[in-house]
Amino acid sequence: MTQQNKTVWWALALPLLAVLIWSMNVAVTRYVVDYISPVSISFYRWFVAFLILTPFMLAKVWRERQLVLQHWKQLAVLGAFGMVLYQGLGYSAAHYTTATNMGIINAFIPVFTIFVAMFMLKDIPNRFAVVGSLLSFLGLIYVMAQGDLLSLIQSGGHLGDAMMVLAVFFYAFYSVFLKKWKLQIPLLISLYVQIFFALLYHLPFVLWLGLDAIDQQNVGSVLYAGIFPSLIAPLVWMLAVQMIGPNRTSIFMNLMPVFTAIIANIWLAEAWTVYHSIGGVIILLGILLAQKKDVPVKVAKLNV
Template identity: 50%
Template sequence: MASSHSASSQSPNQHAYVYLVPLAAVVIWSVNVIVTKLAVGAISALSISFYRWVLAFVLLSPFVLPKVWRQRQLIWPYLPKLAILGLLGMLMYQGLAYEAAHTTSATNIGILNAMIPLFTIAIAAVLLREKPTLFAIMGGIISLTGIIVLIAKGNLPNIISGHLSSFHLGDLLMLLAVFCYAAYGVFTRLWQLPLDLLTNIYLQIGFGMLFHIPFVLYDGFSPITAQNIWLVLYAGTLPSLVAPLVWVKSIQLIGPSRTSIFINLTPLLTATIAVFYLNEHWFSYHSMGALMILGGVIMAQLGAARKNTP
């Protein structure tokens, strides 16, 4: 990490360049939503999720496994917590996201991902006893309304009449996935495991990989083919390994608050790529739902930032 002197002596151009670091992570994650959608029909949801973590585990093993073995006595007491993190982050979030892609659009997946910060605030209020601010509560109400608009495709009478035929099951699965990932983030902060980043990620990936095995054995393995191998290679490298490391580097460079704001670009980037690459259509209800969800999340984040400012 750069010293405070070198950081303070950065030129304006160098300082602006630093903001490309979190942007790179967001672009990788946005493209991964497109890859998730492209996987539909090319490989089963469980198989790509499993292969993804197997690849990431294999790539990390030469660098991390010797360290894990040396630190095995330190690591042993934390294995149950690492297992829970692997279950929530690697199996539940990623597996549900791949399954959701079968019945909803990449655009919707990207927009619903924007709810992660808000769900994080809600779960932290329960588990960490962090009282939400009025801004957070108002933001939550606005965002939840945006979700209803998005899932109902802007046809609110469907909600009132209980007519659910126009709903996408994938939207509900994605909401569950987002909730699991928010819980993953809260538990990560709650437990503060005394392990370095690579060791932490490696062991979580290992547990995530193990948790997949019973499901893929039951569901059956999709073969890796010339059509889907690039999807597995992308998912197992850039979003699984590179983006998390880049994100942590961004936190070190510009701080967690400024870094977290960049995650709000994910829906916009995902929708833009989906419209041009997947020929998905952007409707008025996407605009209305996205504006309400993002507006509510930003309001909640600003409220949290004001609360934490001395």
């Protein structure tokens, strides 16, 4: 095997590691609901990440302050959608649904992104994207209904799943904003400033609701959330994008429901049911179909 091939195979482990970290964080989010409030863990998560980054990033941000000031409004919006609305709703949803369901709904991000991009960027999806998105949506409804669509209609839905769907919808906006603006800012500086804005957005909630104390029962979850999914996973993911490309990297996100379900089953004793299997397969097939590109039809010219 050549050195180049070795490098490629090694690079494929990067998105796997990132998805594993994010999947673990879904289980951590569900585990810690009895020990800390959603506002508290959300604030502590970004505060820990901010403290870790500050010694390395503060001087760099100051040197690039003109660039940051030029794009501060966009960075403020990104911090709101990607770190407060998405993550905050995720922590709240964990009080009302399972980690397994959260992992499955998270896999819906690519589909939502297609439709948000259609309205914001006038990026018209192809036929595969439309059919795949509808198929995935049906699978999502089946999971939310726990295999009983009539029950879902009669009950009006499940609060936790609905909150998670809304969170994923906000993250789709985050992804489209990134694509629309294409900010020419170093990634770590962008991440650091977004975290700064996320902390600012948390302050009214913290002042109104207060913060739970960090103790032996929740300190591990807070540190994990502040270090691994907030810092390590994004950096590993960005490195994977650079090494193997965005399209090949994004495919690995489809493993998140599987990883989350396995972790939740082993650690939280959550059951993987028949409706999870059926709905999960439908969602996965829809996502894969939505990523398929149209093949241009070549029209043969007739010599007359």
